[in-house]
Amino acid sequence: MPVMRQAFLLTLAALCAAGSASAQPEPAAAPSPGEIVAAAPVSDWVDIPAGDLLVMTLAPDAKGKARRAFIQLMPQPLGQGWVENIRLLTRARWYDGLSINRAQDNYVVQWGDAEGDDPKRAKPLPAGLKTVPESEYVSSVSVAERQAALAALPNRTSRSDPFSGFAFFLNGWPLAADIIMRTPISVGGSNRAVPPPTSEPAWPVHCYAMVGVGRGLSPDTGSGAELYVVIGHAPRHLDRNIALVGRVVEGMEHLSSLPRGAGALGFYEEPEERTPIRSVRLASDLPAADQPHLQYLATGSASFARYADARANRRDPFFLVPAGGADICNIPVPIRRKP
């Protein structure tokens, strides 16, 4: 469960102590975030469609152990221009045989064509890729949905996003939105009330494990041929400046634990340092028996609201002082294999 990490910081000793039998019945502790997730009813879990799931197989590690990562692509309407390019590149088997070329500590791991900057050696791209405009970095949400989503979050989380007006979860994804000023406008010399907008600009945010599209300088927006994943503290300054297209939902450790590159921006200096990508496939294109089945906890569910509250107000026995809040990326959306 790479995205759901509600772990406690216990010493080994405490871990053993907590598991040992006690002569006295202990007072019922408040449930931990993990316990709330484990108790969530089946109806609070949402299947990730096989058509939204990439299976990336890396070369085995130095000990011969297999390495696979699953990437959930964003649903409509988020980042769909790039998502369609990525489906096209995947079905063309374009990523097969490429490599992970960059690992910058506390920032990103990035993959694609290591020779992409050399016109003579670059791997030809398949036909049909779209050029997606910069306007697509931002989508929109209905004000009513945003308000409901904020109401479900702990107080400090909903009112204190240091990077934008609001941050919240919608349809399983962390989003941020702008506050739109609703001043009356002057029409024919008199101020008329203007109906409040029913939708607002909103965009996905760069939390840990989110996957985005490498690009050059504006107006380039990247095609999806070069992708990165966040491996450190959320680089939220990238929000609205680059396309997000999904998140790693399993196997994140195979990417986050790669040796960091010694070159500028964490690029590997020697070709042999790069990790080969054996293949990338859409789960829906795999034989049925090979398709992974994953689910995320519905972010509009009562279980998720309890989970978010417990993340912001840790009441399990390890904790003395609940924070009273949490930033949006400190509330990772729980993911599981479908039971």
Added chain:
Amino acid sequence: MPVMRQAFLLTLAALCAAGSASAQPEPAAAPSPGEIVAAAPVSDWVDIPAGDLLVMTLAPDAKGKARRAFIQLMPQPLGQGWVENIRLLTRARWYDGLSINRAQDNYVVQWGDAEGDDPKRAKPLPAGLKTVPESEYVSSVSVAERQAALAALPNRTSRSDPFSGFAFFLNGWPLAADIIMRTPISVGGSNRAVPPPTSEPAWPVHCYAMVGVGRGLSPDTGSGAELYVVIGHAPRHLDRNIALVGRVVEGMEHLSSLPRGAGALGFYEEPEERTPIRSVRLASDLPAADQPHLQYLATGSASFARYADARANRRDPFFLVPAGGADICNIPVPIRRKP
């Protein structure tokens, strides 16, 4: 420079383009955070005392490459009970021969005595370790200093900490503080004005690369014999619940890129998966020629204020939309080797 990571997310192609000669002079771009740091005058840099610097040497990696990490211990008055224990353990060479026993993705890497939970096999601790009370998780700062520190930060950063009242930098460290209510109290039947407090509770925060003290359940506070470092998104829910004692200022990549443990909480299941710790030394106890000399950018300096503003409002050519703010952990304190 493992803590100062102002990196751009550029494709290889854009990296090359940016470095190429241009026929037309380009308009002067606003400086990036890294450029501001590089231009900071010598007087804005503070030496890290050799007595505050731990040199941790791990076993070489699989390719025989040396691995060293430097840890800056916190200054007075933060966490000093544990810091003194750690100096004592270091001088007793107690950490030598122990190992890194845990690597939990997006959370912590932890080291100490892997047999510490077994009284028969645990390594005996040196005499003289203190038991530090839980009250020491929180320190205090002067209200005037906190106000000045907040004023130097971007607006959204200073007013929007999702985890506490305030977050700011003081003497080179990220801190959070509580808002104290200043209501008049009733004395002898009448409300009397109460002079505002001159100091407030404050505590260090769990940003990436911060080092803390593993512990069991309350009232245990840990001795410092078991330490962890944050390798993922800031787990700020640990603030005030566990002791922070320092931060990794160089060599962080040797810890953050370790393979994740497959056991509960990321503990390694097989002893051979643990990374041996060859030695831990105070830099001040090394021969003068072997002592590393590091500096941090004074967080009260004009350079730091410009750097923090640029982190929150990226104006370098890669960016289209400045965020307008940043959380405290998205403004890592710049560290460098002393020139």
